[in-house]
Amino acid sequence: MPKDGGIGASSKRREDIRFLTGTGKYTDDINIRGQAYVHFLRSDVAHAKINGIDTSAAAAMPGVVQIFTGADFEAVGGIPCGWEITDRHGKAMQEPKHPVLAHGKVRHVGDPIAAVVAESLEQARDAAEAIELDLEELPAVVNMKAALVEGATKVHDDLDNNLCYDWGFVEENKGAVDAAIKGAAHVTTLELVNNRLVANPMEPRVAVGEYDRADGQHTLHTTSQNPHVIRLLMGAFVLGIPEHKLRVVAPDVGGGFGTKIFHYAEEAFCTFAAKAVNRPVKWTSSRSEAFMSDAHGRDHVTKIELALDKDNNFVAVRTETLANMGAYLSTFASSVPTWLHGTLMAGNYKTPNVYVNVKAVFTNTVPVDAYRGAGRPEATYQLERVIDMAARELGVDPIALRRQNYITEFPYATPVAVEYDTGDYNATMDKLEEIADIKGFAARRKESEARGMMRGLGINNYIEACGIAPSNLVGQLGARAGLYDAATVRVNATGSISVMVGAHSHGQGHETAFPQVVAEMLGIDESMIDIVHGDTSKIPFGMGTYGSRSLAVCGSAMVRATEKIINKAKKIAAHLMEASEADIELKDGNFSVAGTDKSVAWGDVTLAAYVPHNYPLEDIEPGLEETAFYDPANFTYPAGAYACEVEVDPDTGKVTIARFAAADDFGNVINPMIVSGQVHGGIAQGIGQALLESCVYDEDGQLLSASYMDYTMPRADDLPFYSVDHSCQTPCTHNPLGVKGCGEAGAIGSPPSVINAVIDALNSGGHDVKHIDMPATPAKVWAAMQS
Amino acid sequence: MSKITMTVNGKAASGDVEGRTLLSSFLREDLxxxxxxxxxxxxxxxxxxxxxxxxxxxxxxxxxxxxDGAEISTIEGQAAPDGTLNTIQQAFQDHHGLQCGFCTPGMVMSAAALLKENPKPTEAEVRHYLEGNICRCTGYHNIVKAILAASGQEIPAIAAE
Structure with a gap:
């Protein structure tokens, strides 16, 4: 029986009303009286020395307020990287300077060279065309292998070479892994590419900077997943503005998918320029600009080896990966191919020996950073592809091979330094077999074949580490910030509640789901509770929304703060009823004295807190507001099993997704409707990666896929209805809600099953194809069939 | 600059625009x-x-x-004056057909045009019609479901959850 409210109810989203009526307030909807507009003149070449920038003609153009170049930013800091990686020899990563505006050199197409601030956007654009640039083009490094060759052109002249770091994990495992592979009965080797993607939230980035001379207060309105992180990075590292003089506001944000985590140069520019020109400065990215200035995702080249014994038990996994950093280190870039990738290479399996090597490489391309899943899709894809390949080589059933090697006892310490608290991988696979109707596949294949189509079935598991993250642990690993979160529960005199949370909602439905938790705890109606987020001046603190962490970390802080509220409210209730605090029970919004018929309502207690005429003032303060910070004890480990069925047209190589099923274990679920929606969206992005999307550079570093004419976004008719299930629930053992996180699962879990299905289809049609790199476009699939 | 006049969501609207001003900019910046x-x-x-x-x-x-001189209807004109959502808007909320909300106005307006032309579209017809509307959040599952529901049709079993 579905609940009508509280934990476990599919409450309809309250935020939908404003989005459905055009009354949402996104950053580009903000216009401040007197604002000027900025247009960035960006490099149209990948690598060049800046010999001169002549802005004199442009400065005389109509409406121009001021033109800025790199020289104007010499006195301020560069855009910082938030995570220092130590390489396998104990050396710190090479960390280049990342100026707000390019200085001396441009290093990728889209690198901003000059910024024109004008009365109107059109005037700013017109004036930018009148800037005379003297660029001396240099050879570009685009290919990662070529970038690492001795003597290759350097992206950064002041670094030793283009190698950011050479990371080994766990370095002490290496000898045992090498020996296990040498002595194995069977070794499957696969080389693959995890294609470069562009996150493409539908709302392009926007920044509006303001400065108030009266009190020296800066305000930045920005499209961010984490306004406090922007305040920290921009205030402390770039512009030197103390926190109390800098407010960052992220109002309604039209999707993020990771790319709006990072601190970008345009944010620092608008904040800086607003003071310099003494008026608000607004920047709105165009989509073409987004393609060359939003951090990209993925872009790994990997060789993975899976060793098995004579009974098909996995004995070792060894990987070598080149990870593209692009031209500069974006906020979390360095952590993605390392801690968010290497720690997941055991997958769902009890492989005793695992070793991961990652070389991060600078190239003349847009910086690469976290995109939905961030490192975990890359880990899952290579592992689940190589397992499938091994099953095919050994002639065994891919589901049986996986089941045979599952971790079945928890907690389980992997050889790559993490401890899975709970899970039941057989249960999710059982559920998958049911909802995907694996038994019916043979008949469906026959039916496809009767129509002249090849049909394939692809299966995979995934595991991810979410709920980022225990601060003391990530501190040891090089993180330059804590990764806790915070919430304030403010109960008003009449009993209504505002909850100020550090997590930011940009599609995840926090404004609906978070009140469900508080309502359940207090026994009051959800409509009495509002969530406040996205403004550093209104919320206590918060590290924001990414890594499927909002509910697991910030939700936990909210639970802790609500527990404090309950404790205090019980003291007040005890006083009002002249009873012992220990005897007070809270149920359905009423406080009662155990074993009596005495009770007071929620509203009586909240009113007493603010009108303390009859109140234990000697013991407790008036008011009812509590804050909690929560730092998780461990990551959470959502896991699941996915199945994809494809049809491949033998004449054209076109792949059609015929069916898709996902069985996930997210632990406890607060709002099943929202959770299903998150999985749907993730699957679509995973299918997009597997079949459609690819960010392409030519050998000179020219970006060829810089608009929706060239970069294939998944459309409605590329995708089917998905069958999703999250009824297998092994609750997280270390957070108060038992939740694991669901935002990234779909994007992590879906690419391998799609490619496994394509390979299965081709083999069923008599084509001995072992692997096709993503995206499996018709051209690639057709070519594979001909070889 | 030229002066233009039009009816937007049933009300007269006018403004001075440059020749290059797009309708989208006029609606957002001027109105x-x-x-x-x-x-x-x-x-x-x-x-x-x-x-x-x-x-x-x-x-x-x-x-x-x-x-100039046209009748324009935007997302702001879809709900009743008292705020009651229209059938399509309500179906989007009921079936969780939106997440971040950014593509939503265009989706709702396209869905309205589809159902006007084709009151009982098949799933394939809905998906084909939405080719010019990109959503990055929902994977389209719940959008297609919401539009089928708004047309008064049964939702396929696979899309029930």
Whole structure:
């Protein structure tokens, strides 16, 4: 029986009303009286020395307020990287300077060279065309292998070479892994590419900077997943503005998918320029600009080896990966191919020996950073592809091979330094077999074949580490910030509640789901509770929304703060009823004295807190507001099993997704409707990666896929209805809600099953194809069939 | 600059525009109807779909001056004056057909145009019609489901959850 409210109810989203009526307030909807507009003149070449920038003609153009170049930013800091990686020899990563505006050199197409601030956007654009640039083009490094060759052109002249770091994990495992592979009965080797993607939230980035001379207060309105992180990075590292003089506001944000985590140069520019020109400065990215200035995702080249014994038990996994950093280190870039990738290479399996090597490489391309899943899709894809390949080589059933090697006892310490608290991988696979109707596949294949189509079935598991993250642990690993979160529960005199949370909602439905938790705890109606987020001046603190962490970390802080509220409210209730605090029970919004018929309502207690005429003032303060910070004890480990069925047209190589099923274990679920929606969206992005999307550079570093004419976004008719299930629930053992996180699962879990299905289809049609790199476009699939 | 006059959501509206001003900019910047969104610069994403004389148009592909004298309908004009959502809007909420909300105005306006032309579309027809509307959040599952529901049709079993 579905609940009508509280934990476990599919409450309809309250935020939908404003989005459905055009009354949402996104950053580009903000216009401040007197604002000027900025247009960035960006490099149209990948690598060049800046010999001169002549802005004199442009400065005389109509409406121009001021033109800025790199020289104007010499006195301020560069855009910082938030995570220092130590390489396998104990050396710190090479960390280049990342100026707000390019200085001396441009290093990728889209690198901003000059910024024109004008009365109107059109005037700013017109004036930018009148800037005379003297660029001396240099050879570009685009290919990662070529970038690492001795003597290759350097992206950064002041670094030793283009190698950011050479990371080994766990370095002490290496000898045992090498020996296990040498002595194995069977070794499957696969080389693959995890294609470069562009996150493409539908709302392009926007920044509006303001400065108030009266009190020296800066305000930045920005499209961010984490306004406090922007305040920290921009205030402390770039512009030197103390926190109390800098407010960052992220109002309604039209999707993020990771790319709006990072601190970008345009944010620092608008904040800086607003003071310099003494008026608000607004920047709105165009989509073409987004393609060359939003951090990209993925872009790994990997060789993975899976060793098995004579009974098909996995004995070792060894990987070598080149990870593209692009031209500069974006906020979390360095952590993605390392801690968010290497720690997941055991997958769902009890492989005793695992070793991961990652070389991060600078190239003349847009910086690469976290995109939905961030490192975990890359880990899952290579592992689940190589397992499938091994099953095919050994002639065994891919589901049986996986089941045979599952971790079945928890907690389980992997050889790559993490401890899975709970899970039941057989249960999710059982559920998958049911909802995907694996038994019916043979008949469906026959039916496809009767129509002249090849049909394939692809299966995979995934595991991810979410709920980022225990601060003391990530501190040891090089993180330059804590990764806790915070919430304030403010109960008003009449009993209504505002909850100020550090997590930011940009599609995840926090404004609906978070009140469900508080309502359940207090026994009051959800409509009495509002969530406040996205403004550093209104919320206590918060590290924001990414890594499927909002509910697991910030939700936990909210639970802790609500527990404090309950404790205090019980003291007040005890006083009002002249009873012992220990005897007070809270149920359905009423406080009662155990074993009596005495009770007071929620509203009586909240009113007493603010009108303390009859109140234990000697013991407790008036008011009812509590804050909690929560730092998780461990990551959470959502896991699941996915199945994809494809049809491949033998004449054209076109792949059609015929069916898709996902069985996930997210632990406890607060709002099943929202959770299903998150999985749907993730699957679509995973299918997009597997079949459609690819960010392409030519050998000179020219970006060829810089608009929706060239970069294939998944459309409605590329995708089917998905069958999703999250009824297998092994609750997280270390957070108060038992939740694991669901935002990234779909994007992590879906690419391998799609490619496994394509390979299965081709083999069923008599084509001995072992692997096709993503995206499996018709051209690639057709070519594979001909070889 | 030229003066233009049009009817927007049943009310007279006018303004002075440059020849190059797009209808999308005029609605957002001059009439403060910011529900119409700009998601791309190549007329691919569909976040800016409005109805011009009853026909769905990407308002970034039309000059404001071309809309002189036209009847325009935007997302702000879809709900009843008392705030009651129309059938399509309500179906989007009931079936969780939106997440971040950015593509939503265009989706709702396109869906309205589809159901006007084809009151009982098949799933395939819905998906085909939405080719010019990109959503990055929902994977389209619940959008397609919401539109089928708004048309009064049964939702396929696989899409039930």
């Amino acid at each position: 403060f109807l910011t529900g119409t969104h700009i998601g791309c610069d190549t007329s691919q994403c569909g976040a800016c779909v409005v109805h011009v004389n009853g026909v769905a148009v990407k308002s970034c592909t039309m000059l404001a001056a071309e809309a």
